[in-house]
Amino acid sequence: VQLQASGGGLVQTGDSLRLSCKVSGRTFSRIGMGWFRQAPGKEREFVAAISWRGDRTDYRNSVEGRFTISRDNAKNTIYLQMNNLKPEDTAIYYCAAARWAEGGPKSSGDDYANWGQGTQVTVSS
Numbered sequence: 001v002q003l004q005a006s007g008g009g010l011v012q013t014g015d016s017l018r019l020s021c022k023v024s025g026r027t028f029s030r031i032g033m034g035w036f037r038q039a040p041g042k043e044r045e046f047v048a049a050i051s052w053r054g055d056r057t058d059y060r061n062s063v064e065g066r067f068t069i070s071r072d073n074a075k076n077t078i079y080l081q082m083n084n085l086k087p088e089d090t091a092i093y094y095c096a097a098a099r100w101a102e103g104g105p106k107s108s109g110d111d112y113a114n115w116g117q118g119t120q121v122t123v124s125s
Contacts, residue, residue, distance in 0.1 A: 001025035001114045005095045008119030011085055015123070019080040021095030021116055029073040032098035032105055034112060035080045037091035037121075047093070048080060049105030058105040062088070085123045092118040 007019040019035070034049035048069040049058045057069050068081040078095060096112035106112065 001097065003095050003097060003114055003116035005093065005116040005119040007080075008093060008121045010122045010124065012124050013086060015085050016081070016083045017085065017121060019082065019093055019095075019119060019121075020077055021079075022075070022077045023095075023097060023114075024076065026097060026114070027101070028076040028097075030101040032103055033069075033071060033078045034096045034098070034106060035069060035078075035093060036096060036109060037089075037093045038118075039091040042091075044094070044109060046107040046109070049107060050078065051104050052098075052102050056104050058107055060107075082121070085121075087123050087125045090121060090123050092120050094118045 002024045005021045030052050032052050035047040036044050037047050038044040046060050050069045054071045066084045071078045095116040097114040099113040
């Protein structure tokens with residue numbers, strides 16, 4: 001199973017970025033997906049998740065209304081559209097594939113079996 005995340009970069013406060021994560025090796029259309037992030041010296045934290053059908057999403061409070069998670073099952077890819085970025089969004093962002101097929105969006109890292117390599121997002125003030 002491979003998850004390839006991309007789209008990170010260095011931006012200024014208020015800018016936007018779109019992260020992508022392409023999945024291979026699993027039945028993508030039947031599994032929920034999520035984004036997590038880890039800032040230097042901090043624990044990994046949940047950012048957003050989407051159900052296998054794409055009809056349900058979940059977000060951490062601090063990104064609600066600014067970030068949007070979506071998926072394209074035809075391309076085996078999920079996205080994280082990040083708008084109005086803030087310096088506190090600076091982190092390495094990881095995509096993850098849920099441990100079990102179907103089900104709703106999951107916010108615990110323990111519910112994910114496969115992880116991408118991460119993509120760095122840096123927001124300057």
